[in-house]
Amino acid sequence: MTHLQGSSSSLKRKRQDLAIVSESLTDAERVLYNLIHSKKDMGIWTGDMKRETNLPDSIVKKCLKLLQSKNLIKDVVNIQNKGRKHYMAAEFEPSKEITGGDWYNQGRLDTEFINLVKDVCLKYIFRQKVATRDGVLEWSRKSGVFRVEVTTQQIDEILRALVLDDDIVEVKSTGFGDFSSVPVGRICYICKSKGGIRGEQKSGAMASIPCGVCPRINSCTPDGIISPRTCVYYQKWLDF
Amino acid sequence: MATQYGIKFAIHLITNHFGNLVAKVCENLLRHGPLTLDQLIHYTELSKEQVKNSLLVLVQHNCAQAFVPEPEDDGSRLRIRTEYMALFDNIIHRLRFPKFLEIVSRKLDEECVELLDGLLRDGRLTLKQMVDRASQGKENAVATNAVREILCKLLAARFVERCPAPEPVVSTSFKETTTRKRGAKSAKIFEAPETLEQRVIFAAVPGDGIRFSLTPDTGSNVDGETNSDDAQMSVEENVEFGAEEEKILWRANFEEFIRHLRRKVLVENVRAQHDDGTATVLNAVLEATRTVERKVKMDNSVPLSLDTIVTEVMKTDTGRTMTIDRIRASLGQLGCSQRMIVDDSYSIDLKKIIERARNEEVESIVLKRYGRDAYRMFRLLSRDGDFHDTDQIAASTLVEKKEAPKLLHKLWNDNYLYMEKIPVTGARMQNTSITMWKVNKPLLWEYVLDEMYHAALNLNLRMAFEQEKDEELLNVPKDKLKEPGPLQKKYKRLLNVWLLLGSSLMKLDDALMLFHDF
The missing domain is CATH 1.10.10.10 (Winged helix-like DNA-binding domain superfamily/Winged helix DNA-binding domain)
Structure with missing residues (x-):
């Protein structure tokens, strides 16, 4: 359960000197890394990367792979749009907008x-x-x-x-x-419940009869195809 | 105003109790509103005699009321036409007779129960008829005085009243604007206007002094002569003309019974929500102001000073142990905060307690039908009463963001939620809109009430069906049913089915009253 890790500790742990990082990178990689890094804990979608850097598709793909292998960036799930590839500098923890909040893990509640x-x-x-x-x-x-x-x-x-x-x-x-x-x-x-058990409920008058929970009540009529005479829910309910 | 299934259910009850002809007349009155005798004959396509007799039955059982529309200033003064109106509430009350009898058996004695039973069975009775009824099957006739004494007890408790005027004159000039708004859902959002039904009932009821008094001297307006074409329709016709007293017709006072049941629901709900002490305080307050209450649906209890409340609470068995501080704390729990109190008098918000009970009933349906996530979302919206957007709802209720809109749409589709789409204009968001959700309580309650009438009708129909299915069992001698075998098994099943259906109907009826009468 890593989803609840505070961001402060990881920030310290992963902090690296940008200058040193830059030296070992190609120009394209550096441009891309700087862009991703500048987005901090919001990360950035590959589509936006291409638009903002004007780099061709193949180069972006290759660079991302290399940056990832160097542990400089990571891919994250964006709750707003799970289908889109989203990247973030490794030193950041995804923001709430990306993860969906404290209760989300890997983009799922x-x-x-x-x-x-x-x-x-x-x-x-x-x-x-x-x-x-x-x-x-x-x-x-x-x-x-x-x-x-x-x-x-x-x-x-x-x-x-x-x-x-x-x-x-x-x-x-x-x-x-x-x-x-x-x-x-x-x-x-x-x-409210006795015994401190969740989900204990007294059901109301309507909820305790078949009609109260019937999904077909709107098509039920006294002489119709669905009627209290032919009702399968009643049949079950009255099966002594 | 009765809902669609409310009317169907009412007609079903009338058919069961009085047969098809009466039901046909009643149905037309319920669907068309007040009608004259000629109009009724036209709509029902029955003979004049049949319609008249049906109306007599309905009036006798307090299910219909005649009235004379106040003549307007033009030339129509000469032609006064009596109109008839079905009393929907009274028809549905027929379902509750066992509950009414139970109240009297608890509060008074068996003799009173017997007398009331007669009134419920026959609708309206004079003292003489009551005496005759009591004497039936007994060697010696029961003394009139004895019956009068029982009647006095019932009158003092307001469980019985004088019958209303047979044909009050009622102004109907406002009719166009307020009656028959079925379908116009928006009208429900505002304070419901006084309906013609309420006006007629109000005009027909004698003043409190006469209504519950046994002495006949002031009864002139009750038996007042009418000069309409249908004067012969008056039900008093059959009554022998003897002493004044014998002309007075009595009937059960449904209003008092409903008030009683409402009070019980209020106290029990408070007990469940808070504790016994708070329930005791509420009960004492309601008991003390019983006779001052003007109508059944009181929004607030009659204001009382703390001293009076303390005195009343200490009169009761359960309240004797309570200190003033404890009573004050209970009043606080009932929503009477120190700041709101003017002149040291406490008034309890009863409407809020009823609302809470209604919410619980609706919420339990949502939980059973749509599951726990939907239940949380519905409760959020229901408690708040305001618009919320989908994401906000999902976040506040810890529901998966993708699941939330699906569940909300389902609830909306079944009329449980109200939805509005608000278009958003922004650089990167073309043609998008934010969906806002809300619980519209007056609308929802009307809808749920209609579903409940539907369910009540279904329970009744199923009961009839079960009986029909096992009809042969009723012809089997009792001894045979006691022997083990398939017959006995079938019989036991039928008994169980009856028990379950019957008790469910009574429980559902409590909910009907909660949404309609309280």
Whole structure:
């Protein structure tokens, strides 16, 4: 899971003197490398390279290969357009615009990781009964789920997703009972499901009958081809 | 205004209870709006006698109301035509009779339940008819006084009321602008205007003093003579003319039952959202202001001072242990913040609690139908109420950027979301547009309500179908069904099916009320 590595450490590690690099390169390679390097953590698409450098296609291709073999540049997946070849100087980590944000890995949303973090946060809130954002942040740092520094923004995003999942509820502390550890009026989170398990849901009246989840309800009529008399969902539901 | 499937469901109920002729008349009233007797005969193509009798049945069961449009100033003064109007809400209430009886059995006693049962079965009754009903199958006739006492109990609790005026005069001059807006969805966004139905009902209801009083002296407007062509349609016709008291017709007061059910939903929702203490406080507030409430759909509770609330809460069993600070905190949880309070009086936002419950019902449908990612996105939009663009939604809900538009389109396609495309002009972005999404609650709720009526109709039809399929079982002697074998197995299955369909219908009806009556 390299996607969460902070950019500062890698920056230091990979920093090289541009002058030394330039010496070992051909003119075309240097032009191309300088262009790619100038785009920093945004990288650049091969199409744009050709347009901006006016180099022929074959030369660009060859140079890119050489630059890559020298570990000066790397190809990255651009979330905005996965089909386009995108390159970046090796010393940079792709920006959020390119990767899609903290939760993206190789241009794909890392749902497995998100679910893991969600589980950990929810378990913590469940155990604490009432938890503040800072409390969750501190716990996540200690828990070791994140290999690298976790930001408040990331925790905010996870908490927001959990609220939208209806697994937790955002409330203001009343200072009574479970809230006694949190100052009155402070925003905190409580667990909604019993047992701190995600995705537990009581379904409404409509959602618990076949019609409530029927994809064909709009073509269902009392005497039509699809009707409650002939309905296969009903058949299944009433199969005692 | 009733939705398409609402009307279909209502007609289905009427067909089941009163047969095809009555249903035909009712259907025309529901689809065309108020009609005169002649118009009804024209539309239904039935004989005058048939239409009249059907109307009598509908009026007797409080499913229709006659009224006289106020004559306009021109020469039409001479011709007064009585019009008839179907009362959609009352038709659907027929589904809820078991719930109404249950309330009375909990609040009052078995005798009251029996009397109310008679009123629900027969629609409208005079005291004498009630006595006759009570005496049926008994050796000695039941004393009138005994029945009157029971009626008094029901009246005091407002579960029973005097029947409304048979033919009130109602001004219909606003008709063109406010009635029959079916299809014009945009109209729903604004505060719904008073409908003709509401106006007629309001005009027909006697004042509170008379409505729930047993003494007959003020009943003159109830039985007031009418000089219209259809005066003979009055249902009181059959009533023997004896003492004044015997002329008064009584019926169940649906409004009070619905208010009761609404209150229960409010309290239970608060209990689920917060805790027992907060539910106790809300219940005490609602109980204290019960008689002051003007209508069922109260947006806010009647303002009460903290002292009054504390007194009311401490009267209850569960509230006795609560301190003032605890009560104040509960009021805070109910949305009464210190700043909003004027003159130390607390008023609870009830509409918000109902809205929350509606949201939950809709969200659970979204979750089941479209999955968890769609559920998160829908909740984001539903809670916010504002427009969001696709990327923003995907980022806020941690949904894969490529998946988000697919799911959003699906929801939009099924009327769950509202979408707008905003063209973007820029150097490198030709012919592109940003898609913005939003949940339009009034529109969505109307749509969901219609789907629910559809589902309720389907449950009913399936029940009928299951019964039809296993009809032979009903002719089999009971003893045979007790012996193990294929017959018993089939019988057990039918019972299970009935139980499941029946309980699902009652649960769905709670949701119908949540979206329509509360």
